[in-house]
Amino acid sequence: MTKKAKALVLFSGGLDSMLSALILKERGVKVTPMCFFSHFFKCDKAHLFAKDAGFKLRKEDFSKEHLKIVKNPCFGRGSGMNPCIDCHLLMLKKAGQIMRKEEYDFVVTGEVLGQRPFSQNRRALELIEKRAGLKGMIVRPLSLRVLPETIPEKKGLIQREWFYDIKGRSRKPQLALARRFKIKNIPTPAGGCILTDPVFSQRLKELFELKKNFNGSDVELIKSGRVFFKNNFLIVVARNESECKELLKKRKRGDLVLEPHSFPGPTVLVRRIKKSPRSEMIDCGIKLLLDYAKNVPEDPVIEILPFPKSC
Numbered sequence: 684m685t686k687k688a689k690a691l692v693l694f695s696g697g698l699d700s701m702l703s704a705l706i707l708k709e710r711g712v713k714v715t716p717m718c719f720f721s722h723f724f725k726c727d728k729a730h731l732f733a734k735d736a737g738f739k740l741r742k743e744d745f746s747k748e749h750l751k752i753v754k755n756p757c758f759g760r761g762s763g764m765n766p767c768i769d770c771h772l773l774m775l776k777k778a779g780q781i782m783r784k785e786e787y788d789f790v791v792t793g794e795v796l797g798q799r800p801f802s803q804n805r806r807a808l809e810l811i812e813k814r815a816g817l818k819g820m821i822v823r824p825l826s827l828r829v830l831p832e833t834i835p836e837k838k839g840l841i842q843r844e845w846f847y848d849i850k851g852r853s854r855k856p857q858l859a860l861a862r863r864f865k866i867k868n869i870p871t872p873a874g875g876c877i878l879t880d881p882v883f884s885q886r887l888k889e890l891f892e893l894k895k896n897f898n899g900s901d902v903e904l905i906k907s908g909r910v911f912f913k914n915n916f917l918i919v920v921a922r923n924e925s926e927c928k929e930l931l932k933k934r935k936r937g938d939l940v941l942e943p944h945s946f947p948g949p950t951v952l953v954r955r956i957k958k959s960p961r962s963e964m965i966d967c968g969i970k971l972l973l974d975y976a977k978n979v980p981e982d983p984v985i986e987i988l989p990f991p992k993s994c
């Protein structure tokens with residue numbers, strides 16, 4: 684190796700990306716693991732595993748761009764609202780921009796040929812590489828020896844024999860590698876993306892049908908509590924004290940927040956999704972608050988919480 688290569692690794696916190704980073708690090712490549720986050724997934728798991736493996740994780744917020752593809756994916760969705768091909772492509776495009784701007788030599792992913800028959804076959808990998816503007820610039824350490832030669836190999840920055848020829852869905856080769864690298868906490872394959880969660884996906888689908896231009900604040904609101912779409916409103920009923928506090932933090936100007944006065948019951952937040960009178964908004968919120976309250980007195984008093992002055 685003539686110079687110390689610099690690699691930008693898409694690091695999800697899964698075992699495959701972790702191994703990919705370690706394989707390169709072992710060969711003296713300067714590795715920067717990078718994790719994207721949006722309204723739908725965070726870097727918490729990646730942060731923990733990066734720390735375990737001795738890496739400092741770089742976190743990139745791509746919430747705005749990601750929200751756009753969630754609303755309007757070019758390549759369809761998975762079983763929920765997850766636009767996985769568009770999402771992966773977006774991550775690679777962004778990684779490519781960072782690579783060029785900050786003079787990294789190549790981008791690394793933990794992809795394994797044939798692990799996902801639809802998105803990780805030879806054709807799909809080539810297509811996505813081309814569309815991301817990274818032809819020949821993506822290094823996949825786990826499968827590199829069964830894939831075409833990359834530009835960093837041609838330049839002598841990395842050598843083919845450092846890498847592996849893993850193919851298919853079996854996890855055995857990766858587990859063997861994890862033992863070799865003495866990884867104690869092996870990350871589970873399940874990701875933390877709520878777009879694959881059926882309950883959340885259904886909520887998001889309903890929101891999208893009613894409000895095509897929903898925003899990040901709407902997404903945050905439907906993440907917890909009991910969620911209802913009634914008349915022209917999005918209504919969230921808290922299920923416990925911590926959700927009550929959360930709702931207060933998530934409220935925006937124009938939202939209605941109701942709380943029971945002197946009887947046990949939930950905090951309720953009502954947000955308009957279409958033009959409608961405030962009286963209707965209050966009626967809808969009160970009805971749900973009373974449905975989920977206990978020991979309701981004959982003349983219940985319900986408070987409308989004013990919007991905090993400091994906001």
Ligand code: SF4
Nearest residue numbers: 765766767770771876
């Ligand atoms: S599961 Fe979520 S984070 Fe993962 S590729 Fe699909 S949309 Fe993106």
